[in-house]
Amino acid sequence: MKVLVVTNCATAAYTEGLRALFPEWDVKGADLAATRKFIRERNQAFLDHMASSAMLVASLPDDPMFDTFAADGTKLFIPNFLFRAYHPDSFYLHTGGAASHAMDDGTDTPTAREGGRRQARLHSRITVTAFLLGMSAEETAAAFNGRTYEKIGYFSVFESERDKLLGRFGQAGIDLAPELERWTESGDFLYTFNHPKAVVFSDILLKALTGRFIAPAGIAAAGETLAQVPDFLAGSPRWPVYPEIAARLGFEGSLLWRTGRGAGGRSLPLAEFIAESFASLSGAAGFTADDVPGFADCAAALRS
Amino acid sequence: MKNPYAAKAPQHFWKKAVGEPGLADIRPIPAKRFALGQDDVVATAGSCFAQHVSAHIKTRGQVRFLEAEEIGPGQPPFSALYGNIYTPRQLVQLVAEAYGERQPADIAWRRPDGRFIDALRPSVFADGFPDIEALHAARRAHLAAVRAIMAECTVFVFTLGLTEAWEAVADGTVYPLAPGVMAEPEAANSCVFRNFTYEEARDDLDTFIARLARVNPQARVLLTVSPVPLTATYTDDHVLVATAHSKAILRAVCSAATARHAHVYYFPSYEIISGHHAAGAWFADNLRSVKPEGVAQVMSVFEETYATAPAPKPSTASRLFSDDDENVICDDAEIVKTLGF
Numbered sequence: 001m002k003v004l005v006v007t008n009c010a011t012a013a014y015t016e017g018l019r020a021l022f023p024e025w026d027v028k029g030a031d032l033a034a035t036r037k038f039i040r041e042r043n044q045a046f047l048d049h050m051a052s053s054a055m056l057v058a059s060l061p062d063d064p065m066f067d068t069f070a071a072d073g074t075k076l077f078i079p080n081f082l083f084r085a086y087h088p089d090s091f092y093l094h095t096g097g098a099a100s101h102a103m104d105d106g107t108d109t110p111t112a113r114e115g116g117r118r119q120a121r122l123h124s125r126i127t128v129t130a131f132l133l134g135m136s137a138e139e140t141a142a143a144f145n146g147r148t149y150e151k152i153g154y155f156s157v158f159e160s161e162r163d164k165l166l167g168r169f170g171q172a173g174i175d176l177a178p179e180l181e182r183w184t185e186s187g188d189f190l191y192t193f194n195h196p197k198a199v200v201f202s203d204i205l206l207k208a209l210t211g212r213f214i215a216p217a218g219i220a221a222a223g224e225t226l227a228q229v230p231d232f233l234a235g236s237p238r239w240p241v242y243p244e245i246a247a248r249l250g251f252e253g254s255l256l257w258r259t260g261r262g263a264g265g266r267s268l269p270l271a272e273f274i275a276e277s278f279a280s281l282s283g284a285a286g287f288t289a290d291d292v293p294g295f296a297d298c299a300a301a302l303r304s
Numbered sequence: 305m306k307n308p309y310a311a312k313a314p315q316h317f318w319k320k321a322v323g324e325p326g327l328a329d330i331r332p333i334p335a336k337r338f339a340l341g342q343d344d345v346v347a348t349a350g351s352c353f354a355q356h357v358s359a360h361i362k363t364r365g366q367v368r369f370l371e372a373e374e375i376g377p378g379q380p381p382f383s384a385l386y387g388n389i390y391t392p393r394q395l396v397q398l399v400a401e402a403y404g405e406r407q408p409a410d411i412a413w414r415r416p417d418g419r420f421i422d423a424l425r426p427s428v429f430a431d432g433f434p435d436i437e438a439l440h441a442a443r444r445a446h447l448a449a450v451r452a453i454m455a456e457c458t459v460f461v462f463t464l465g466l467t468e469a470w471e472a473v474a475d476g477t478v479y480p481l482a483p484g485v486m487a488e489p490e491a492a493n494s495c496v497f498r499n500f501t502y503e504e505a506r507d508d509l510d511t512f513i514a515r516l517a518r519v520n521p522q523a524r525v526l527l528t529v530s531p532v533p534l535t536a537t538y539t540d541d542h543v544l545v546a547t548a549h550s551k552a553i554l555r556a557v558c559s560a561a562t563a564r565h566a567h568v569y570y571f572p573s574y575e576i577i578s579g580h581h582a583a584g585a586w587f588a589d590n591l592r593s594v595k596p597e598g599v600a601q602v603m604s605v606f607e608e609t610y611a612t613a614p615a616p617k618p619s620t621a622s623r624l625f626s627d628d629d630e631n632v633i634c635d636d637a638e639i640v641k642t643l644g645f
Contacts, residue, residue, distance in 0.1 A: 012640035028644030046645055082630050092632055120632055153620035160621040167566055171517040232640055294624035
């Protein structure tokens, strides 16, 4: 059976997971950006595989880019993973012109909004707000404490993030409630809020396939197989779970960032992180307080 | 520990909320509700009681009632010409058909006068169709209207009516009426009786909710249960018992859906009309049809619920986080982009 996997940064995990579970299948994958490029450039190998695939695994299964997928084929809808409760301070800052980045090496989670020229990079809300308020690096570092997090509301987002995650996957018929409970009990299961560790993608794929291609009796064996799939995001940047937030979640946090493998996998303590963030923000163009979700709350917390 | 009920409001106590007030003052406003605003586009579907809801919303004025097909005199006043949709399975199949995901095999049934009815909406066209081609042409237009409703509504109101249904042996197509009531399918024994279980009804409703969310992520779903008892049951139970069985399942399914999905709501028209507090006062002499006064009472509570619901206070998360986060496309050089191409 031919299978096409098209999703976001989970593409490799789902593709290799399916290959491991069903070695007889012909499984190929492309992330969303690559898929759009293939379609735009009429890549024949890609178009042939899509047209002859019996199953499409996708986060946007109804997108027009899949119009040539077989009408009688199976669409397995797996939404994008997003869980911001552990990293409520991080957000995508959309800026114009040259890329700016909190870790300012241009290789850490550079992201671009679809169809737009603006760059979207992960930043710290506290740091960007402090920069816009003209605070010094030292004043900014001092603001990283439980009192600030409390005032901004970082301690009260877990429930809504859990509901959103479960709701998003529930719409695809994937009940992640028991899995989320297990992940949260295991401690820090995320690199960033949209880059989970490999176990998350394995569990999601297993849940999505159970009842269709995996019988209940085969779940344990399939789980063991999926546990062997590499962690494709292990080399991507890591955002720390701040100590006061981690303490409420039952594990030990830190204020130590790590750049992606392509940028040397450097560890950045808070002072260095802020210094590099300020340097990159100074060089960025075209962003204002309006580009910072929650700016007013954060600014009020920093001024108090 | 202090009495935990001491902190509860009067509507949580039977004596204050039901025992003491007059019938019209018993007003079970749901805790989970939203404000129907001028920007809302409301679509309706469901059983016969849903026609009352439709008619009210249509004349309400403060919202736009979505009418994707022209509804003629005497035709059920829903948002499209689907007629009564009694079961979640019927709704799921209609939507799947609208998106080309299923093709019901046997829908053109011949009436005694030789004309044809669309068996999936038998009471919509009083004159029927002169031939099968005309029937299918009308159905194609209807399916386009169903897609438009799915895409355009901001609120989809669905009234669940029955668990009992008749379905085609060949492909499981569920009909709103039993064969032979208005017309007969050509083949004898082509339909079998189904009484959907709780799990089936729940899963069907979930399937519809998921399908709507994929097409239209912003749309809310408002569920109600018809208080109108079964006119007949094909089970071996007394019709009173069969009615209780059916309504209990549908009511429980609504609670399951509202608990599971943040954007799904329940309005208690069933409780307002058929609760024993009313001692049957809202029913006509046949103890089945709902009196106009009963409909008015339901709509009065409906107005109080949705016209006065406080505008939702933005949650901390909604202030801090951008909806765009889900759409950001990673472009990390370290992440594998293609495999096999």
